[in-house]
Amino acid sequence: xxxxxxxxxxxxxxxxxxxxxxxxxxxxxxxxxxxxxxxxxxxxxxxxxxxxxxxxxxxxxxxxxxxxxxxxxxxxxxxxxxxxxxxxxxxxxxxxxxxxxxxxxxxxxxxxxxxxxxxxxxxxxxxxxxxxxxxxxxxxxxxxxxxxxxxxxxxxxxxxxxxxxxxxxxxxxxxxxxxxxxxxxxxxxxxxxxxxxxxxxxxxxxxxxxxxxxxxxxxxxxxxxxxxxxxxxxxxxxxxxxxxxxxxxxxxxxxxxxxxxxxxxxxxxxxxxxxx
Amino acid sequence: xxxxxxxxxxxxxxxxxxxxxxxxxxxxxxxxxxxxxxxxxxxxxxxxxxxxxxxxxxxxxxxxxxxxxxxxxxxxxxxxxxxxxxxxxxxxxxxxxxxxxxxxxxxxxxxxxxxxxxxxxxxxxxxxxxxxxxxxxxxxxxxxxxxxxxxxxxxxxxxxxxxxxxxxxxxxxxxxxxxxxxxxxxxxxxxxxxxxxxxxxxxxxxxxxxxxxxxxxxxxxxxxxxxxxxxxxxxxxxxxxxxxxxxxxxxxxxxxxxxxxxxxxxxxxxxxxxxxxxxxxxxxxxxxxxxxxxxxxxxxxxxxxxxxxxxxxxxxxxxxxxxxxxxxxxxxxxxxxxxxxxxxxxxxxxxxxxxxxxxxxxxxxxxxxxxxxxxxxxxxxxxx
Numbered sequence: 294x295x296x297x298x299x300x301x302x303x304x305x306x307x308x309x310x311x312x313x314x315x316x317x318x319x320x321x322x323x324x325x326x327x328x329x330x331x332x333x334x335x336x337x338x339x340x341x342x343x344x345x346x347x348x349x350x351x352x353x354x355x356x357x358x359x360x361x362x363x364x365x366x367x368x369x370x371x372x373x374x375x376x377x378x379x380x381x382x383x384x385x386x387x388x389x390x391x392x393x394x395x396x397x398x399x400x401x402x403x404x405x406x407x408x409x410x411x412x413x414x415x416x417x418x419x420x421x422x423x424x425x426x427x428x429x430x431x432x433x434x435x436x437x438x439x440x441x442x443x444x445x446x447x448x449x450x451x452x453x454x455x456x457x458x459x460x461x462x463x464x465x466x467x468x469x470x471x472x473x474x475x476x477x478x479x480x481x482x483x484x485x486x487x488x489x490x491x492x493x494x495x496x497x498x499x500x501x502x503x504x505x506x507x508x509x510x511x512x513x514x515x516x517x518x519x520x521x522x523x524x525x526x527x528x529x530x531x532x533x534x535x536x537x538x539x540x541x542x543x544x545x546x547x548x549x550x551x552x553x554x555x556x557x558x559x560x561x562x563x564x565x566x567x568x569x
Numbered sequence: 570x571x572x573x574x575x576x577x578x579x580x581x582x583x584x585x586x587x588x589x590x591x592x593x594x595x596x597x598x599x600x601x602x603x604x605x606x607x608x609x610x611x612x613x614x615x616x617x618x619x620x621x622x623x624x625x626x627x628x629x630x631x632x633x634x635x636x637x638x639x640x641x642x643x644x645x646x647x648x649x650x651x652x653x654x655x656x657x658x659x660x661x662x663x664x665x666x667x668x669x670x671x672x673x674x675x676x677x678x679x680x681x682x683x684x685x686x687x688x689x690x691x692x693x694x695x696x697x698x699x700x701x702x703x704x705x706x707x708x709x710x711x712x713x714x715x716x717x718x719x720x721x722x723x724x725x726x727x728x729x730x731x732x733x734x735x736x737x738x739x740x741x742x743x744x745x746x747x748x749x750x751x752x753x754x755x756x757x758x759x760x761x762x763x764x765x766x767x768x769x770x771x772x773x774x775x776x777x778x779x780x781x782x783x784x785x786x787x788x789x790x791x792x793x794x795x796x797x798x799x800x801x802x803x804x805x806x807x808x809x810x811x812x813x814x815x816x817x818x819x820x821x822x823x824x825x826x827x828x829x830x831x832x833x834x835x836x837x838x839x840x841x842x843x844x845x846x847x848x849x850x851x852x853x854x855x856x857x858x859x860x861x862x863x864x865x866x867x868x869x870x871x872x873x874x875x876x877x878x879x880x881x882x883x884x885x886x887x888x889x890x891x892x893x894x895x896x897x898x899x900x901x902x903x904x905x906x907x908x909x910x911x912x913x914x915x916x917x918x919x920x921x922x923x924x925x926x927x928x929x930x931x932x933x934x935x936x937x938x939x940x941x942x943x944x945x946x947x948x949x950x951x952x953x
Contacts (some may be wrong), residue, residue: 523755
């Protein structure tokens with residue numbers, strides 16, 4: 294009897310949160326999927342997807358590759374920073390690595406564009422040091438974009454991973470140290486494996502934030518190929534074509550979904566392991 | 570006794586206030602939505618609104634900006650659609666400034682009203698931009714706010730003898746690979762404008778592209794046209810946007826590139842652009858566009874909206890603000906504006922690109938159908 298009274302109460306309690314989620318996330322999602330199957334005249338069509346594959350296949354591959362590369366580099370750097378800060382207390386680094394967190398994407402895009410241009414700040418400095426007159430700039434190329442993405446995404450990942458590293462029972466690390474394990478060994482054999490879920494979270498958040506970013510690729514990225522977001526914006530702005538834009542959106546949902554499913558299965562396996 | 574005095578005084582005051590209320594001017598809130606860069610919002614908020622409010626003290630002008638590019642116009646159209654769908658008698662927006670494409674969308678959706686019959690400034694408009702937008706007849710529904718134009722900017726330090734036409738430009742680019750830069754089609758409209766100009770140059774149906782009718786058969790020579798553009802692009806630096814092209818020009822990374830004239834002069838005045846850089850419009854021409862005033866179908870204060878448009882379109886205001894402060898080309902004939910301009914302002918605006926160049930080489934954008942097809946053709950045949 295008590296059970297039955299409890300459950301609607303619980304439902305009512307989460308109802309506000311649930312309805313916000315439904316209104317702001319589920320409803321637009323369904324609408325986006327829905328309208329990706331309709332052309333501009335309002336007829337059912339698969340033409341939007343045909344157009345996506347005709348025009349944007351390369352852009353989709355590029356977006357995924359770019360994002361994967363970003364995630365890879367971000368993980369390496371953030372694990373390095375987190376490991377260092379796990380063992381050494383260096384206040385300067387501790388503050389500095391967080392700095393990009395507080396700078397809006399738009400500002401980063403603009404700053405990077407000037408910083409990385411052929412006659413930009415970086416090259417102006419380099420030419421003075423090494424004395425070569427003309428250096429190629431990397432703004433407007435995929436390397437420049439990767440650089441900017443990594444710069445902007447690393448602090449967030451580091452924050453998560455460092456938190457996980459610090460939350461680990463120090464006894465494991467101390468035991469390994471007593472047995473003569475090197476720091477590197479501790480990082481690879483203890484810290485990283487035990488922080489698996491957190492690293493996974495960092496990976497997914499970095500991936501999602503990167504693939505959905507518009508301003509940075511728009512300002513720093515190469516003219517072609519383009520990230521999916523730019524193509525979506527282009528379709529809406531210049532064609533008023535929500536069908537194709539939403540098809541592109543659905544495809545990026547699917548890409549992220551693959552990762553999400555993997556994550557959920559991983560988490561379930563992990564929980565099951567702990568309990569059983 | 571004293572209480573009575575107080576009550577009487579209070580009552581008198583109250584009655585006086587109520588009576589005086591009748592004479593108080595009714596406050597009108599004139600809401601305007603502005604598509605375009607921040608400079609356009611500033612233009613209305615800080616320059617036009619105070620002047621207009623001085624003229625009509627009962628009016629307060631409220632300006633909302635919706636951002637640059639067609640996206641800005643799109644947002645205004647969406648807002649109007651919401652107003653229409655709500656079924657209200659009076660809509661909240663009294664006047665809007667939209668791109669040509671926005672005016673066409675609004676007209677096709679039946680969101681705006683005819684008003685220019687009552688506008689005396691309309692008679693001063695000399696170009697036909699107030700009648701045709703992207704091949705659509707918009708006569709009566711719009712009044713241009715100004716004209717903007719794209720042109721090719723070049724750095725005379727490196728380019729002694731600039732090409733005069735697209736054909737000469739192609740030759741020049743082959744001799745100076747990587748020194749011409751533009752921004753493709755997804756990173757700003759100066760690149761789009763350059764591509765449209767390219768099609769105008771190559772197509773044998775340019776007249777149809779500009780004046781209609783829309784028919785795919787006039788696109789038959791496009792594969793060849795875009796193949797040549799792809800070849801051209803091999804010798805070209807791709808920039809990261811309208812501002813990107815200007816930046817690279819200024820830093821000497823490229824020597825030539827398409828720019829918006831108003832942006833170019835504004836940067837120059839603000840000291841962000843090398844003052845030696847100059848502009849020209851290559852034959853057979855590059856597109857430019859006006860921004861248009863529209864009055865929503867059920868605007869709350871259409872009379873004041875009309876007064877505002879009249880005010881901003883008057884020769885004096887056009888001279889002082891549109892030309893002198895913001896470096897746009899006027900919406901009305903130059904002859905009407907010239908008397909109010911200082912000589913040096915007039916000369917600097919028409920220093921490189923003369924008035925007759927504008928009339929000859931200042932083209933409109935093509936019909937919407939062709940415009941979209943050109944963009945998609947570029948995606949299909951040049952970018953891939």
